[in-house]
Amino acid sequence: MKIVVIGGTGLIGSKLVKKLREHGHDAVAASPNTGVNSVTGEGLVDALKGASVVVDVTNSPSWEDAAVLKFFETSTGNLLANEAVASVGHHVALSVVGTERLLESGFFRAKLAQENLIKASSVPCSIVRATQFFEFVKSIGDFSTDGNKILLPPALIQPMAADDVASAVGRVVMGSPLNGTVEIAGPERFRLDELMRLDLAARKDPREVITDPQGRYYGIKVTENALIPGDAARLGERRFGDWLSQVTRQIPNPHLQPA
Numbered sequence: 206m207k208i209v210v211i212g213g214t215g216l217i218g219s220k221l222v223k224k225l226r227e228h229g230h231d232a233v234a235a236s237p238n239t240g241v242n243s244v245t246g247e248g249l250v251d252a253l254k255g256a257s258v259v260v261d262v263t264n265s266p267s268w269e270d271a272a273v274l275k276f277f278e279t280s281t282g283n284l285l286a287n288e289a290v291a292s293v294g295h296h297v298a299l300s301v302v303g304t305e306r307l308l309e310s311g312f313f314r315a316k317l318a319q320e321n322l323i324k325a326s327s328v329p330c331s332i333v334r335a336t337q338f339f340e341f342v343k344s345i346g347d348f349s350t351d352g353n354k355i356l357l358p359p360a361l362i363q364p365m366a367a368d369d370v371a372s373a374v375g376r377v378v379m380g381s382p383l384n385g386t387v388e389i390a391g392p393e394r395f396r397l398d399e400l401m402r403l404d405l406a407a408r409k410d411p412r413e414v415i416t417d418p419q420g421r422y423y424g425i426k427v428t429e430n431a432l433i434p435g436d437a438a439r440l441g442e443r444r445f446g447d448w449l450s451q452v453t454r455q456i457p458n459p460h461l462q463p464a
C-alpha cells in the first residue's frame with residue numbers, strides 16, 4: 206500500500222514512516238525537505254499518484270495567530286483537493302486532545318479549522334487527537350518561564366511518548382477510515398506543575414515551579430480537565446519516568462570534566 210506522509214520528516218512523521226516501512230508498506234516522506242510543499246502545492250500531484258492513504262502530520266513553521274491559521278487552512282485545503290482528484294481512499298490527520306477547549310490560542314483555532322475542513326471534505330477520513338508529547342513538556346516550561354521561576358496551573362495532563370503517538374497513528378492508517386475522531390493518550394495522569402518538577406529534576410534544571418491556579422498553559426488559561434481525553438481514549442504504553450531516565454542519560458553532565 207502506498208502511504209504518503211505529509212510532514213514525514215518531522216518528529217512524528219519520521220517515526221511513522223519507519224514503522225509503516227517495517228510493516229511492508231511503501232511509505233513516502235513528503236515535506237519541503239523532500240520537494241513536496243502542501244502550502245504552495247509544489248510536488249503534490251506527483252507525490253499523491255497511486256497513494257491509498259495520505260497522512261497529515263505537518264506543523265506550521267510559525268505559531269503567530271494569522272500565520273498558523275493560514276498554514277493549516279491552505280495546507281489542508283490543498284491536500285484534500287489533490288486527494289479527491291487522485292482518488293485517495295483515506296486521509297488521516299493528527300490533531301490535539303481538547304482543541305475546542307483551548308480556543309483562546311490561535312494555534313488551536315487553526316487546528317480546529319483544519320479538523321473542520323477534513324470533516325467537510327468528501328475524502329474518507331480519520332482524525333487522531335493526541336495529548337501532549339513527552340518531548341514537548343520541556344517547551345511548555347520554557348514558555349512559562351519568568352527569570353528562575355515557572356508559573357503553571359495544576360491542570361490535569363496525560364502526556365504520551367512520540368513513539369507511542371506514531372504507533373497509534375500507524376494503526377489508524379492501516380485500518381479503515383473512521384470518518385470520525387479518536388483520542389490517544391499516555392498511560393498516566395499528572396498535574397502539569399508536578400510533571401514539570403519531574404522533568405526539571407531529571408534534567409538538573411534549577412528553575413523552580415510555582416503552582417498558580419491563574420498560571421497559563423502556552424499562554425492561555427486552562428480548566429482542570431481541558432487537556433485530558435475522554436474515557437474511550439486509546440492509551441500508549443511508555444511511562445514518563447522511563448522515557449525521562451532514558452533521555453536524561455543522554456544529556457552530557459556539565460559538571461564532568463573530560464579526562
Ligand SMILES: NC(=O)c1ccc[n+]([C@@H]2O[C@H](COP(=O)([O-])OP(=O)(O)OC[C@H]3O[C@@H](n4cnc5c(N)ncnc54)[C@H](OP(=O)(O)O)[C@@H]3O)[C@@H](O)[C@H]2O)c1
Binds near residue numbers: 266
Ligand atoms: N507537540 C505536541 O505535544 C502535540 C500534541 C498533539 C498533536 N500535535 C500535532 O502533531 C503534529 C506533528 O507535530 P510534530 O511535532 O511531529 O511536528 P514537527 O516535528 O515540527 O514536524 C513538522 C513537519 O511539517 C513539515 N512541514 C512544514 N511545512 C510544510 C509544508 N509547507 N508542506 C509540507 N510539510 C511541511 C516539516 O517539514 P520540513 O522538515 O521539510 O520542514 C516537518 O516534516 C502537529 O500538527 C501538531 O499539532 C502535537
